[in-house]
Amino acid sequence: MTRPSETAAIETQRMVLIETLRLAVPLHMVELDDVPAEHLLAMATRDATAIGSQGDDLQFGGRRAEAAFNALARGLAIAALTTWGGVTWQGLHWCRTPGCADPDDVDAHPQPYPGSTPPPPGPIRDLPDLSAWPPPAA
Numbered sequence: 296m297t298r299p300s301e302t303a304a305i306e307t308q309r310m311v312l313i314e315t316l317r318l319a320v321p322l323h324m325v326e327l328d329d330v331p332a333e334h335l336l337a338m339a340t341r342d343a344t345a346i347g348s349q350g351d352d353l354q355f356g357g358r359r360a361e362a363a364f365n366a367l368a369r370g371l372a373i374a375a376l377t378t379w380g381g382v383t384w385q386g387l388h389w390c391r392t393p394g395c396a397d398p399d400d401v402d403a404h405p406q407p408y409p410g411s412t413p414p415p416p417g418p419i420r421d422l423p424d425l426s427a428w429p430p431p432a433a
């Protein structure tokens with residue numbers, strides 16, 4: 296059982312996380328908007344690993360909290376950019392629809408890749424080498 300002061304501290308941490316994600320996720324979305332989908336997939340995979348291995352630092356404090364936060368914010372941004380209907384997490388919603396009025400209405404969200412059909416489920420394949428992204432300036 297948590298003491299009242301612990302409960303208040305946990306709620307404060309949650310509020311800070313929510314408010315910082317409210318700012319950070321759209322910034323990542325702008326930054327990643329023109330990144331090819333296969334690179335976004337590779338980044339999301341890397342971010343999921345970072346969250347899985349460093350998320351405790353984000354939750355309880357630690358030297359890797361910043362990296363875990365950035366991985367969470369970037370992962371949510373990638374999900375918002377690549378999934379039909381965007382992503383909703385902790386009551387916040389991000390998607391490609393400006394001013395989205397109904398995050399739960401998947402049909403109201405545009406297909407993120409018009410003219411293409413989602414690929415059929417298949418085996419996990421090797422991901423591109425992230426060290427090549429971003430490409431060197433010409």
Ligand SMILES: [Zn+2]
Binds near residue numbers: 388
């Ligand atoms: Zn939406």
